[in-house]
Amino acid sequence: MKKLDQWINNNTYHHCQFWDLKKLVEAKEKNELTISLCLPTLNEEKTIGKEVVIFKSELVDRYPLLDEIAVIDSGSDDNTREVASNFGADVYLADEILPHIKSKKGKGENLWKAIYQLKGDIIVYVDADISNIHPRFVYGLVAPLIYREKIKYVKAFYDRPLAVSGNVRASGGGRVTEILIRPLFSLYFPELTGIIQPLSGEYAVRREVLEHINFPIGYGVETSHLIDVYTKYGLEAFAQTDLDQRVHENKPTQALGKMAFGILQTFIKRAKHLGIIEKIDDFQTVLRQTQAKDKVYEQAELEIVEEERPPMIEIDAYREKFNRTSDIHE
């Protein structure tokens, strides 16, 4: 795994390496790049105002790193859209983007539609529920793309593996990462185990990559991206940046079960497609979780179908808007 060690050494950053925003903006302008920030939302009125204010002040007004800040909303019934718009973000309802395509519900849907709606050569996705938001969540992710042409996809991670008193602290993936993703990657895509937080919701990607990959609309979107970008462009296309702490609400274990179920569906689809797993029957899409009610145990059944959007380049309206032909980069 020498290659993996090398990749970790060369392609893992800390946000403080990019503190010089003036220099970063100069490099962005020199490379004639445009950058769009996408904040996917669903009922985030408590945190969205602060995110928009911080990014607009620091990365649009002070240092023009971002060319647009867009909120793509799944139909919040709180004041998310009003708050975001009040502080200067461009606000879109996911359902109103590509209206001729029947809409689906899920965060992945918003991320996919952002490729059509936003203008940037680079799109940086940041979750809207981060309470300790800071400009580093954007500049830490876009900087490797600005400085290194070969990097195509930059992922965030938040818990630095540090050696303290001679002991090495385990890298900080979440529970689903450590008991599902990393074991799966170790089995089938060992090089991807170098990505410290494969499920983090913050990443920056070049448009030329985004338009060529599928988008599961639910829990599997991050996993599918990693596998698809890896198989298309190899490990060298990735970089990752330590953004220090990220404060958000922790999910209960049952919710993690649903997440893992969606991710497994995404994974198995790809394993079949790539011929990694030769024989596997079509799977069930009902998640069964056992719960106790008084003294009776019962099964709760939940249908989770991990639907996928095709690569955006296959959508006629997109090719027309961005003047693309479907066979580029193929």
Added chain:
Amino acid sequence: MIQSFEEILSLLSSSQKTAKELKEILLANLVMVGEIPAPTFEKEDRIEFLLNRFKEAEIAHNSVDEAGNGIGILEGSSNKESILLVAHADTVFDSKVDHTIQIQPKTVQGPGVADNSLGLAVLATIPTILEELDIELSHNLILMGATRSLGRGNLKGLRFFLSHFDQPLKAGLGIEGVELGRLSHTSIGMRRGELTCEVPETYDWSRFGDASAILTINELINRINKIKTPQRPRTSIVLGSIEGGSSFTTAKKAKLQFEIRSESSELVQEIHQNMREIVEEVSSRSGDRIELDIFAERRPGGLKFSHPLVKRTRQIMDHLDIESRPGPSTSELSAFIDQEIPAITLGISKGSNVRGKDETVEIEPIYTGIAQIIGTLLAIDGGYCEET
């Protein structure tokens, strides 16, 4: 070049408008500075933030002084004298408190946003506002985030600066997050301290039921309550907080924090002496160890209501439809008074739950609050606030 005071008044609405146009920068400063914990006497990372802002605004003279104050100097065009704009940088909240700030369309909420993260955020934004307004003062404008202000800090940061800065200061302007309309021009006499009471380890347990530091503190409070505080000159003893014990058993320690306040320094001294005598008496009777510790002091004084600085500021506030509330305070003014520098303290916005974890400030009035600060700076700079 501004020719008259009326011209300053006519500039107020454009100052308000510019402040509003810089809303995101201002609020981002408020969030970023407010989320840095800053309990008095601890490492003040807020000062580093402030200095970075000064550097970004290309203020050539910026540094941290020996007391830890963060200072940026905007050089004036012609005058050698300086005007000091100061906001205290410390807050009452421990660093373990969650300092997350929330922004809503009309309000900002979080620990310390009003007292005094907003003051510091405005200080950090002032260079940008002045630049946008194309204002260059003839006097040097010293922007200062003052450390060690609150509680036992006793304005040490500002006092250090004022007693060591070797150039003449024309006037001082203190800014606090709330309350818009505040126009503090005098300082009341004040001594701030605490009474600690401890039951000795060798206590005579035969005094069953009597052995509690809380009971002793209670006795002290009863006695302090009997001290006469006259209506004129206005005088009061404020019992601020009390703590003691840890569970259901005998409380071995208890503490009472208080302030003696009066328009007369003689009365402050007299009440302090009374308290000493009470402590001696209660201590000898109960056998408890009682300590009276005074750690902060303000001398009464300040500017008269008719002083031009107060008068001009009131005119500016009137012009902006701010209902002015002139009065005394125990804020930074005291440090200025000790050095005989004319000074006032102004509030920036409206707020609620001050010093609670859900401290809140309103966004819209901030623009008016900033306009009044710009107007007052221009009035001082133009020589409209001097006694003849």
